[in-house]
Structures are given as C-alpha cells and as structure tokens.
Amino acid sequence: MDWNSLGAEFVVVGMYTAGSDGNLESSVLLFNVADGGRIMGKHYTGYKREDYRSLSHRIADDIYKAIMQIDGIAGTKVVYISKRGNYKEVFLIDADGENERQLTNDRNLNVLPAWGANSTEIYYTSYKDFNPDLCGVYITGTGSWFISRRAGINMSANYNEARKLIALTLSMDGNSEIYTLDRQGRNPQRLTNNRAIDCSPCWSPDGSLIAFTSDRSGSSQIWLMSGGGGNERRLTKSVAYADSASFSPRGDKIAFAGQSSRGGRFDIYVINVDGSGMQKLTRGEGDNENPSWAPNGEHLAFASSRTGQYQIYIMDADGSNVRQLTKQGENYSPDWSPFFN
Structure with a gap:
C-alpha cells in the first residue's frame, strides 16, 4: 500500500x-x-x-x-448533572460520549458535581434533605454520604489534591463566602469576608491560588486570591458579567462563562492568569456555560443550549472542533476528570 x-x-x-x-x-x-x-x-x-x-x-x-508528546484523553471521563423527568441526578460519561451511567438516585434536585479525592469520589450539592447540603458519591455509584450539612448553602465544591482540601461556598454566617474544608467536612476555614456575594471557587493545580466569583465591584466578575485567603484582586474587567472560573491544568489560564453585555447570551472565554489575552471561544449559539478543562489542557467541556435544550459539548482549547457529548435528557455543569492512574 x-x-x-x-x-x-x-x-x-x-x-x-x-x-x-x-x-x-x-x-x-x-x-x-x-x-x-x-x-x-x-x-x-x-x-x-x-x-x-x-x-x-x-x-x-x-x-x-x-x-x-501530550497525554491523551480517551481514558478520561466527564461528570455532570442530567435532568430526567422531574429529577436532576449525577451522571458520568466517557470522554468519547459513550458508556453513560447514573451515579445518584436521590430522586431530588442535585447540582454542581465535581471530582474529589483520588479521582474516585464525586462531590455535589443535593436538596434531598431539604437544604443544599454537600454530598459525596463514589464513581462506582456506591457509598453516598454527607460532607457538609451546615445551615444555608453548601455548594460549588472544588477539591485540590495538592492541599487535600475542598474549597466551597458556605452561607452559615449569613452571607455567601468562600471556605475550605477537609474531605470529611471538618475544620472550616473562612477565606473571604465581604458583604458582597463570593461564590464558585476553583483551585489552581498547585493550590497556590483560588479563582472565584464576586459581585463586590457591582457585577459578578472573576477574582483571584491566595490559596489560604488574602491578596484578592479582580481578574475580569472587560465583560459585563463573569462566572464559573476553571483553571487550566498548567495553571496559566482560566476559562469562564461571561456576558459581553448584561442580559446577553453567555459565552465561554479564556484569559491568562495575569489578566491579559482574553479570548472569546463561543459566539452566540445559545447560552454556553460551566467550562471545564480536559486534564491535558487541550480541550474544554461546557454546557450549551444551542439546540434548544442544554447538552454537554467538548471543543478544542481554541474554540474549534465542537462536538456534542450527551444526547439524552437535559444536561448541565460538566466537570472533566483528572487522568486516572
């Protein structure tokens, strides 16, 4: 031949x-x-x-x-929320869009899943006990447990393997603030202290920084602070609204969902950690939200309503080669797995 x-x-x-x-x-x-x-x-x-x-x-x-000369993603997985009927449950799917399986059966409202310790645990918020509590489940779909059941919201968990800590949003003190907990939900440490709403934390890979959403400047924007709190600084300045920060595996870029004008469509953006080089990756095909990096930094998963109902998509890191991952139900809030050992 x-x-x-x-x-x-x-x-x-x-x-x-x-x-x-x-x-x-x-x-x-x-x-x-x-x-x-x-x-x-x-x-x-x-x-x-x-x-x-x-x-x-x-x-x-x-x-x-x-x-x-880059690790591939064929063996990785994406966790997300799927609405089937009246309930929202945690689902898992291979990165090629096959082998979809349901992890929770809470028959309730579950939101915002995230990969946890050892790449074998998923953390998510559930309303099954009439409060937005932080729960965990193994990727086998077994062994569901409560992590944090504090009064108010226990939401937006993001685990850092280097620090062995969960960053999350708690409102137990009467306001939405960023805290850290250990895997068992113990030793809460408050990192923000502002009358504004602070939420949706995301660790840098080495645990030295946390990106988060705050409306302290008048509208929701992406901010950065040190991994132990302090040294807070605004990152996004040229969009009307920004949320859902996601650090790249190399720690040099942050993907987020933003609006170029208030009330407009949400699109996926990428910006350097120093605030330079912002790029818009999607352009007005429905709303595009909740970006999550592939562990090799070459792709992004995100949720989009471009077909009329939300589905999970993946695209190359420059916004090209968009592929639909999910096809059943309505699907939200993807989080791409680390590499499995």
Missing part, C-alpha cells in the same frame, strides 16, 4: 486475541510513513473481555502521546 499517495502520515498495525479464559491481549505498532520508522510498539495484557473499551482507550492514548 502506498500510504504517501493517500496523504497518511502514520500507520497503525494491530492485532488482538480473546482467550478462552476471557482475557484480551493486543499488540500495536505505530509507523512514520515518511521514513518507515517505528515510533511505538507495545503489547497489552491484563484486560477482561468486558474491558475492551478500557483497552481501546489505553491504546488510543498511547498512540496520541507517541505522536503528539
């Missing part, structure tokens, strides 16, 4: 065997068409027949890294 005449740059050659014991094995070779050199050669074992998707994701990610 003359691969050059077909415009191919790389060729993958692979084979697999399915043993009578139910185990899968696969061998994969990757070649550079230009010089015929072998780029990658790997043999995969230890997969059950029912784990064929995990095996294919592993192969895809290894090929991607061999070519691009």
Whole structure:
C-alpha cells in the first residue's frame, strides 16, 4: 500500500486475541510513513473481555502521546448533572460520549458535581434533605454520604489534591463566602469576608491560588486570591458579567462563562492568569456555560443550549472542533476528570 499517495502520515498495525479464559491481549505498532520508522510498539495484557473499551482507550492514548508528546484523553471521563423527568441526578460519561451511567438516585434536585479525592469520589450539592447540603458519591455509584450539612448553602465544591482540601461556598454566617474544608467536612476555614456575594471557587493545580466569583465591584466578575485567603484582586474587567472560573491544568489560564453585555447570551472565554489575552471561544449559539478543562489542557467541556435544550459539548482549547457529548435528557455543569492512574 502506498500510504504517501493517500496523504497518511502514520500507520497503525494491530492485532488482538480473546482467550478462552476471557482475557484480551493486543499488540500495536505505530509507523512514520515518511521514513518507515517505528515510533511505538507495545503489547497489552491484563484486560477482561468486558474491558475492551478500557483497552481501546489505553491504546488510543498511547498512540496520541507517541505522536503528539501530550497525554491523551480517551481514558478520561466527564461528570455532570442530567435532568430526567422531574429529577436532576449525577451522571458520568466517557470522554468519547459513550458508556453513560447514573451515579445518584436521590430522586431530588442535585447540582454542581465535581471530582474529589483520588479521582474516585464525586462531590455535589443535593436538596434531598431539604437544604443544599454537600454530598459525596463514589464513581462506582456506591457509598453516598454527607460532607457538609451546615445551615444555608453548601455548594460549588472544588477539591485540590495538592492541599487535600475542598474549597466551597458556605452561607452559615449569613452571607455567601468562600471556605475550605477537609474531605470529611471538618475544620472550616473562612477565606473571604465581604458583604458582597463570593461564590464558585476553583483551585489552581498547585493550590497556590483560588479563582472565584464576586459581585463586590457591582457585577459578578472573576477574582483571584491566595490559596489560604488574602491578596484578592479582580481578574475580569472587560465583560459585563463573569462566572464559573476553571483553571487550566498548567495553571496559566482560566476559562469562564461571561456576558459581553448584561442580559446577553453567555459565552465561554479564556484569559491568562495575569489578566491579559482574553479570548472569546463561543459566539452566540445559545447560552454556553460551566467550562471545564480536559486534564491535558487541550480541550474544554461546557454546557450549551444551542439546540434548544442544554447538552454537554467538548471543543478544542481554541474554540474549534465542537462536538456534542450527551444526547439524552437535559444536561448541565460538566466537570472533566483528572487522568486516572
């Protein structure tokens, strides 16, 4: 086969065997068409027949890294809220839009899921006990528990693995403020103290900074502060409204949802941590909200109403190559997983 005449740059050659014991094995070779050199050669074992998707994701990610020198996202997942009937439950889906599964069955209103400790836990807010309480559930869908049941809101959790802390919004003191808790919901530390509404915290990867939403300047904008509180400074200044900050995995950029004029459509923006280089990634196709970075920093997940009802989409980090991820129900508030070990 003359691969050059077909415009191919790389060729993958692979084979697999399915043993009578139910185990899968696969061998994969990757070649550079230009010089015929072998780029990658790997043999995969230890997969059950029912784990064929995990095996294919592993192969895809290894090929991607061999070519691009960046970790692939085929093996990652996105957690989100799905409205089915009268209830909003926590759902999980693979990054290719397959293998959707329901994690909670609270038969109530659940909102704002986020990845938690060890990439095996999901934290979310539930109204199942008649108060917006912070709960946890394992990604297997088992072992739901309460984390924080303080009076008022317990919402917008964001876990940082480096600090082993949850940043969240609490209103137990009568106003919406940013706090940190440990995984068990203990040792609350108040980080903001302002009469304005402070909410929706997001850690930088190393835990040195927290981005959050505040209306202390008159309208909701993205602010930054140190990871332990203090040194607060406004980040967004050229949009009418900004919310839902998400730090990039490299810690150099923040994605957020914003309005260019009050009452207008929400779009996804990206800005450098120093406040420079703001870019608008979506442009008026419905409302576009709740951005979340892929763990390799090359893609973003977000919720959009562009088809008439909210669905989860992913796009490249420059706003190109938009793909719809979910198709059933109405879906909100995606949070992209870290890499799994």
